[in-house]
Amino acid sequence: MTSHLDADVLADYREGLLGERRSARIRAHLTGCAQCSSLDAGLAEVSKLLASTPTPPMPDHLVTRLENALATETTARSK
Secondary structure, three states: OOOOOOHHHHHHHHOOOOOHHHHHHHHHHHHHOHHHHHHHHHHHHHHHHHHHOOOOOOOHHHHHHHHHHHHHHHHHHHO
16 A cells, blocks of 8 residues: 555444455555554544444434324335
8 A cells, every 4th residue: 555544434444344355455555654553543432432422312303203104104014
């Protein structure tokens, strides 16, 4: 790998969305590139932060809309 990795590629790599060969090349690149390793570590920290953040409650009006849509779909399928 001759150039640095961008955040989108690293995110796909972290999510397991890339093929085995490409993932192996990225792993090898991360081993020898401090710049990309730093970016990868930063992405890992963002993931940890997002995972630890509580999910806000869904607004009542949205819950009502979803329940109505599901009820309508259930009724339509049962006919």
